[in-house]
Each structure stands twice: as C-alpha cells, then as structure tokens.
Amino acid sequence: MNPVIAxxxxxxxxxxxxxxxxxxGKGLRITxxxxxxxxxxFKHSEHxxxxxxxxxxxxxxxxxxxxxxxxxxxxxxxSELVREIDVGxxxxxxxxxxxxxxxxAQVVDVESDKIYEIDAxxxxxxxxxxxxxxxxxxxxxxxxxxxxxxxxxxxxxxx
Amino acid sequence: MNPVIAxxxxxxxxxxxxxxxxxxGKGLRITxxxxxxxxxxFKHSEHxxxxxxxxxxxxxxxxxxxxxxxxxxxxxxxSELVREIDVGxxxxxxxxxxxxxxxxAQVVDVESDKIYEIDAxxxxxxxxxxxxxxxxxxxxxxxxxxxxxxxxxxxxxxx
DNA sequence: TTGGTTGCAAACAATTTGCATCTAA
DNA sequence: TTAGATGCAAATTGTTTGCAACCAA
Numbered sequence: 001m002n003p004v005i006a007x008x009x010x011x012x013x014x015x016x017x018x019x020x021x022x023x024x025g026k027g028l029r030i031t032x033x034x035x036x037x038x039x040x041x042f043k044h045s046e047h048x049x050x051x052x053x054x055x056x057x058x059x060x061x062x063x064x065x066x067x068x069x070x071x072x073x074x075x076x077x078x079s080e081l082v083r084e085i086d087v088g089x090x091x092x093x094x095x096x097x098x099x100x101x102x103x104x105a106q107v108v109d110v111e112s113d114k115i116y117e118i119d120a121x122x123x124x125x126x127x128x129x130x131x132x133x134x135x136x137x138x139x140x141x142x143x144x145x146x147x148x149x150x151x152x153x154x155x156x157x158x159x
Numbered sequence: 160m161n162p163v164i165a166x167x168x169x170x171x172x173x174x175x176x177x178x179x180x181x182x183x184g185k186g187l188r189i190t191x192x193x194x195x196x197x198x199x200x201f202k203h204s205e206h207x208x209x210x211x212x213x214x215x216x217x218x219x220x221x222x223x224x225x226x227x228x229x230x231x232x233x234x235x236x237x238s239e240l241v242r243e244i245d246v247g248x249x250x251x252x253x254x255x256x257x258x259x260x261x262x263x264a265q266v267v268d269v270e271s272d273k274i275y276e277i278d279a280x281x282x283x284x285x286x287x288x289x290x291x292x293x294x295x296x297x298x299x300x301x302x303x304x305x306x307x308x309x310x311x312x313x314x315x316x317x318x
Numbered sequence: 319t320t321g322g323t324t325g326c327a328a329a330c331a332a333t334t335t336g337c338a339t340c341t342a343a
Numbered sequence: 344t345t346a347g348a349t350g351c352a353a354a355t356t357g358t359t360t361g362c363a364a365c366c367a368a
Contacts, residue, residue: 067327090333139305
C-alpha cells in the first residue's frame with residue numbers, strides 16, 4: 001500500500017556493485033553484455049520475461065544475444081538480485097529484487113492476466129509448519145492464487 | 160498420517176461413473192481410449208506424468224496414443240477427477256482425486272526429488288485474504304515449498 | 319596469453335495440432 | 344449416418360547447447 005516508502009531506500013548503484021562483486025567472487029567475468037542485462041532487469045518496474053529482457057538489454061548493447069540472456073538469468077537469480085516467478089505458464093517471469101525481504105504471494109487475475117505481488121508475512125512461518133510435518137526444512141516457498149474480480153450477487157453474465 | 164482411513168471410503172466405481180456422466184453431459188463420447196486413460200490414472204497411487212499415464216494406459220489398451228493422453232488430461236482435470244500439479248519443472252504432474260477435499264500444499268524434497276502432498280486447511284482462507292487486498296476472489300490456490308532434510312547443528316557437510 | 323564468454327544456429331523436450339481415417343451414438 | 348475422436352507425424356515454443364571466434368583479466 002505504500003510502495004514509495006518501501007522503495008525509497010532502494011539503490012541501484014548498490015545493486016550493481018553487488019552484481020560485480022558476485023561475478024568476481026565466483027571467478028566470472030564482468031562483460032558488457034552482462035552489465036547491459038543487469039541494467040535492463042532493473043529498468044523494468046514490473047515482471048518481465050526472458051524475451052522482454054532481451055529486447056531491453058539490446059537497447060543498451062546491440063550485441064546481446066538471446067543465449068546470453070538465458071545464461072545470465074541464473075546468475076542474477078542465484079545472486080538473489082532477481083527473483084524467478086513461475087505461475088504455471090509456459091514461460092517464466094522475473095522481477096528485480098528491490099529491497100523488502102518480506103515474502104510475497106502472487107495473485108494472478110485470470111481476466112486481465114495481470115500478476116500482483118502481495119506481501120505475505122506469514123508465508124514463511126506457514127511453509128515451515130507444513131514442511132516440518134514430513135521432517136523437512138524450507139529452502140523457499142511460493143503461494144500463488146488464481147483469481148477473478150469479485151462478482152456481486154446480481155452479476156449473472158458469463159465470459 | 161492415516162491414509163487408510165482417508166481412502167477407506169474412496170470408490171473407483173463411483174469415480175468412473177462420474178467420468179462417464181461428465182463425458183455424456185458435455186456431449187463427448189465414451190471411448191475405450193478415454194476409459195483406459197481413466198483407469199490408468201486411478202491405478203497410480205502417486206503423482207504421475209503424462210508419459211507415465213501413456214505407458215500405463217497402453218497396458219490396458221494398446222491403441223492409446225500420446226496425443227489422446229494429452230487431449231484427455233484436460234477433461235480429467237476439468238471434471239476434477241484428477242488434479243494438475245505444477246511444481247515448476249518442465250513437465251507437469253497429475254494426481255487422481257480420491258475423496259478428501261482439504262486443500263493440499265506440495266513439499267518438494269530437493270534431495271530425493273520426492274513430492275509430498277500435505278493437508279493445508281488454512282490455505283483457502285489465507286489465499287482469500289490475500290486476493291481481497293487487490294479486489295479479487297480466488298478461483299484456486301497453491302502453496303509449494305522447496306525443502307531439504309532438517310540439518311542438525313553439527314552437520315557441516317555440503318552437497 | 320588464455321580460459322571464460324559470446325553469437326549463431328541447431329538441438330531439445332514437453333505439448334499441441336493438421337489431417338485422413340475411424341467409430342460411438 | 345455423421346460429428347466427434349483417434350493415431351501419426353510434423354509443428355510449436357521456451358529454453359539449452361555445441362562450436363569457433365572473441366575478449367577480459
């Protein structure tokens with residue numbers, strides 16, 4: 001409800017520095033293509049696909065190829081700079097991590113196809129209580145809700 | 160914890176009848192291939208893939224093709240006789256519905272690759288409370304937990 | 319210098335589809 | 344009889360990979 005406050009402290013320069021350090025720490029090289037892909041990911045304020053990322057990265061560096069986008073995405077997700085979101089379609093979405101470590105649930109409006117990221121503060125706790133039933137501890141969890149606009153009683157139209 | 164009790168009342172004959180009625184009600188034909196696929200789905204006591212289903216359906220009716228399996232799965236899921244489970248791999252799992260309408264969460268043990276179906280009685284309520292934040296009402300929800308065996312403090316081994 | 323990185327195009331793999339043939343009702 | 348269903352093989356589609364050229368360190 002107050003994204004301005006949540007994002008006020010987000011610093012893309014810090015994120016970029018984290019990315020460079022992550023690459024160096026893993027013995028990976030800092031290439032123009034990887035930097036362009038990073039910038040494109042953080043330019044997006046919404047969910048994006050690999051294809052979206054390719055288009056935007058190319059606006060920064062014409063030489064970026066689809067293969068490099070697909071090879072760079074795992075680096076971005078492993079470093080936790082980007083979150084991967086799979087809502088069961090035939091392609092994945094990604095979202096730049098901008099601070100806020102509160103777990104999110106995805107609500108997919110099936111009528112508009114829009115995906116909402118909603119704070120789900122109890123999700124981690126709930127996932128833990130469920131995993132413990134089979135002697136496991138959570139690594140990650142996701143809650144996805146397929147939903148539609150709330151219908152008033154007197155709405156009778158279909159499709 | 161007590162699957163025997165939970166399944167004691169499950170009646171495959173009733174499910175088969177529901178399937179036949181569903182087909183008829185939709186103006187679809189009752190074919191040997193569809194019946195074989197139904198039987199194969201309910202013969203499985205665990206999650207299965209489309210490919211698993213093809214193999215088992217062919218043991219019942221040699222003429223079943225992969226295309227028919229893929230064309231029949233949506234009928235089985237729409238009729239709610241089978242649940243579709245997408246845990247973010249490149250293929251989907253399915254599970255015959257055997258009574259019990261309690262919502263389930265999936266816990267995926269990343270070390271054994273096993274998928275556990277765990278009762279998650281608050282899931283529907285929680286999903287509703289989240290969807291309502293953006294003025295939507297849930298159609299369905301899923302909670303998935305990637306997890307690993309609980310590590311004792313003194314376990315220091317990695318991978 | 320040189321081993322990691324790249325673009326390209328071919329390869330992959332799960333799923334879908336066009337079409338001639340078949341069959342349930 | 345005939346509209347719906349089928350098997351087959353080709354097509355589709357997001358993603359991955361082999362390889363020779365390239366370039367960051």
